Amino acid sequence: MAAAHPGAPLRAPLLSASHIDAFYVEDGQTLQALDDISFDVADGEFVALIGPSGGGKSTLLDIISGLYPQAGGEIAFDGAVLTPGQRLGHAAYMRQRDLLMPWRTALDNAALAIEVHGHSRREARAIARARFAEFGLAGFEDAYPAQLSGGMRQRIAFLRTVLAERRLLLLDEPFGALDALNRVALQAWLLALWERERQGVILVTHDVDEAIYLADRVIVLSPRPGRVVHIEPIDLPRHRTRDLVTSDVFLRHRAVLLDALGLLAPVEAGVPA
Amino acid sequence: MTPSPLDRLLRWVWPALLLAVLIAAWEIAVRLNDTPRWMLPPPSAVATSLRVDWRLLLEHTRVTFVEVLLGFALAFVAGILAGIAIDSSRIIERAVYPLLIASQTIPMVVLAPLLLIWFGYGLLPKVLVAALVAFFPLAVNTVDGLRAVDREILALLRSMGAGRWTRFRLAKLPAAMPAIFSGSRIAIAFCVIGAVFGELVGAKEGLGYLMERSASQFQTDRVFACILILAVMGVSLFSIVALLERVLLPWRRYVTDTAPTDA
Numbered sequence: 001m002a003a004a005h006p007g008a009p010l011r012a013p014l015l016s017a018s019h020i021d022a023f024y025v026e027d028g029q030t031l032q033a034l035d036d037i038s039f040d041v042a043d044g045e046f047v048a049l050i051g052p053s054g055g056g057k058s059t060l061l062d063i064i065s066g067l068y069p070q071a072g073g074e075i076a077f078d079g080a081v082l083t084p085g086q087r088l089g090h091a092a093y094m095r096q097r098d099l100l101m102p103w104r105t106a107l108d109n110a111a112l113a114i115e116v117h118g119h120s121r122r123e124a125r126a127i128a129r130a131r132f133a134e135f136g137l138a139g140f141e142d143a144y145p146a147q148l149s150g151g152m153r154q155r156i157a158f159l160r161t162v163l164a165e166r167r168l169l170l171l172d173e174p175f176g177a178l179d180a181l182n183r184v185a186l187q188a189w190l191l192a193l194w195e196r197e198r199q200g201v202i203l204v205t206h207d208v209d210e211a212i213y214l215a216d217r218v219i220v221l222s223p224r225p226g227r228v229v230h231i232e233p234i235d236l237p238r239h240r241t242r243d244l245v246t247s248d249v250f251l252r253h254r255a256v257l258l259d260a261l262g263l264l265a266p267v268e269a270g271v272p273a
Numbered sequence: 274m275t276p277s278p279l280d281r282l283l284r285w286v287w288p289a290l291l292l293a294v295l296i297a298a299w300e301i302a303v304r305l306n307d308t309p310r311w312m313l314p315p316p317s318a319v320a321t322s323l324r325v326d327w328r329l330l331l332e333h334t335r336v337t338f339v340e341v342l343l344g345f346a347l348a349f350v351a352g353i354l355a356g357i358a359i360d361s362s363r364i365i366e367r368a369v370y371p372l373l374i375a376s377q378t379i380p381m382v383v384l385a386p387l388l389l390i391w392f393g394y395g396l397l398p399k400v401l402v403a404a405l406v407a408f409f410p411l412a413v414n415t416v417d418g419l420r421a422v423d424r425e426i427l428a429l430l431r432s433m434g435a436g437r438w439t440r441f442r443l444a445k446l447p448a449a450m451p452a453i454f455s456g457s458r459i460a461i462a463f464c465v466i467g468a469v470f471g472e473l474v475g476a477k478e479g480l481g482y483l484m485e486r487s488a489s490q491f492q493t494d495r496v497f498a499c500i501l502i503l504a505v506m507g508v509s510l511f512s513i514v515a516l517l518e519r520v521l522l523p524w525r526r527y528v529t530d531t532a533p534t535d536a
Contacts, residue, residue: 065432089434099429103447103524116433116443146527164433 012079013040014200015064015091015168021072022059032225033059037073039219039228043167044198048211050257051221057204058096060226061170064202065093077168092164092199094171098157100145106156107132107141113164128163135159136189151182158186162193168200175210184242187213191240208261212236212253213245220260230260314494319501322494329483330495334502336479340396340468341510344403345461352408352460353453356415360445370416377409381467385474399471399479406467407460411453418452419445451525454518458511465507 022034033056041047049057062068064075066087074081077090092113100109110132111124119127132138135155145153154174161169174190175183191214194201205211211218212234220230235249244250258264296316302308303315310318323330355373359366381402388398422445430440472481480499487495518525 067428067432088431091432093429093432095425095429097425099423099426101426101444101447102528103450103522112430112443113433116430116435116439144524144527146524 012076014043014045014078015041015202016076016079017060017064017073018076019073020060020063020070020075022056022063022068023071024059034063034070035225035227037221037226037228039231041168041200041202043200045217046194046201046203046215048203048205048215048218049221050205050208050211050218050261051226052223052261053206055221055223056226057221058172060221061093061095061172061202061204065091065170067093090166091168091170092161092166094157094161094169094174096172096176098145098153100153100156102145105142105144106137106148106152109145110137110156110159110163112160117164128159131159131163151178151186154178154182154186158190162197166199168202171201171203173204173206176205183210188242190214195239208254208257209245212250212257213240218253218257220257230257232257232260311491311493314497318494319497322492322498323501326495326498330480330498330502333478333480333483333499334506337465337468337472337481337503338506340399340403340471340479341461341464341506343396343400344468345407345457345464345510347400347404348407348411348460348464349457351404352411352456353415355408355412356419356449359412359416360419373409373412381406381470385471388471389475394475394477398474399468399476402471403464403467406463410459410463411456414452414456415449418449418456421452422448450522451518454514454522458514458518461510461514462507465503465510469503 017040018038020034020037021032023030024033025031037060039047049060051057059068063070063084064087066082066084066089069084075087076082077087082090100106101112104112107125107128108121111121111128114124114127115121129141132141135158137152137155137159140148140152145156148156154177158174161171175186178186187210201215203211203214215234218232218234219228220232221227222229232253234253236244236247236253255264300315300317303313314322355369359369359373384405385398385402388401392398392401426444426448427440430444435443468479469481469484472479473485476482480503484496484499487493487499
């Protein structure tokens with residue numbers, strides 16, 4: 001169990017990561033990816049994880065999902081420490097690539113997790129079909145992924161994640177590959193969805209504005225090896241609207257986070273390599 | 274981009290035209306040269322043989338056709354099972370794969386007479402020869418196909434809590450289907466050759482047998498009729514497999530990046 005921080009509720013958090021270390025081997029050298037990472041996610045809490053690329057954010061999600069074993073430390077769900085194998089299937093994990101199966105239609109891709117959880121394909125389809133309109137996908141049920149745009153593929157991947165019906169969502173830069181307009185639209189839409197369903201969320205992003213706009217708390221990781229350098233509770237009301245982006249509170253959070261990322265330090269003049 | 278109907282028609286027109294020209298040239302050359310019939314019959318004589326001997330030809334075609342289908346069915350089941358076994362275990366892979374490749378260096382000319390000694394003149398040795406030549410492309414393509422699966426899709430399924438069988442059923446097998454089909458197309462054409470070869474070594478019926486008998490009687494026009502039937506059989510079976518692929522894997526029409534190997 002993670003050391004309880006002051007004011008923490010007595011009920012065990014949805015997810016608790018304590019003292020997580022991870023290593024990887026590259027060119028025969030053992031390098032540290034994560035160094036003593038500890039944080040909690042409460043039930044229904046939206047946490048954003050930001051940090052420089054290569055800082056081990058994706059590795060951390062791999063570890064939480066159970067795909068990759070941590071070298072040290074513990075992961076607990078609802079207070080129970082679980083091995084990597086036991087963690088598999090606990091969280092719904094959306095990786096950076098949409099990972100749609102080219103041989104499945106949009107509908108069957110969205111229904112994948114339901115099928116894995118033991119429902120028949122028929123039932124899985126019925127459940128997925130009922131949500132297609134809400135995800136802006138109506139009419140594309142029978143299309144194959146190769147026929148769809150990047151934005152639509154991403155929404156199918158997201159629907160697949162939501163339909164897994166897990167209490168914790170792990171989202172690894174879900175909007176990273178999209179253009180700015182699609183991105184803003186999908187952020188608003190993710191927020192609306194989450195406000196209704198209220199799963200716990202860990203969102204990995206490199207976009208500070210996205211993190212502040214969406215999250216209850218923003219955790220800042222250092223460059224490799226990833227360490228928690230700052231945790232910023234976001235002081236914005238829930239039911240957030242786009243105009244908050246220009247508010248004083250938003251800008252203050254932004255200044256703090258950019259500073260924590262080391263992006264406010266004076267940049268040395270010179271021609272970029 | 275799907276080709277227009279005109280494009281599709283033209284794709285057939287050119288080979289058909291070339292074939293017509295070649296046949297006409299053959300007919301004219303044989304007539305002008307006064308080549309003896311037993312040496313090289315003109316296409317018209319082959320056509321006559323097809324018309325006159327159709328009952329005999331049909332009878333032997335049926336025999337060969339059954340051998341081809343049974344041989345392919347056997348190779349299909351065995352090849353896919355072997356492919357799955359090789360893919361599923363490193364030990365099996367290390368033990369079986371080198372032997373499988375080495376077995377391909379044993380010429381069928383050596384093997385077919387042995388099969389004849391062991392299993393007699395009946396249907397079985399022909400089915401076995403057909404199956405043996407078709408086994409290799411099926412097994413190798415199955416292994417390649419199963420390995421072509423996107424590792425991250427397997428990871429996604431694992432993160433959903435999917436076990437080994439579910440991952441196989443939902444990701445590996447569907448990902449392998451294009452390669453299995455491409456192996457099947459080659460394998461079924463190989464089966465025709467295998468069955469005829471088995472018949473040539475020793476048989477009482479089948480197109481291979483009929484060819485040999487007709488050749489020894491200098492009925493060369495009938496030999497050509499047999500060859501023509503075999504060619505049509507091979508192309509038709511190949512096309513049926515290709516058609517099945519189009520129907521069963523409709524998604525392939527939209528994906529062009531993963532080209533399976535034609536081993």
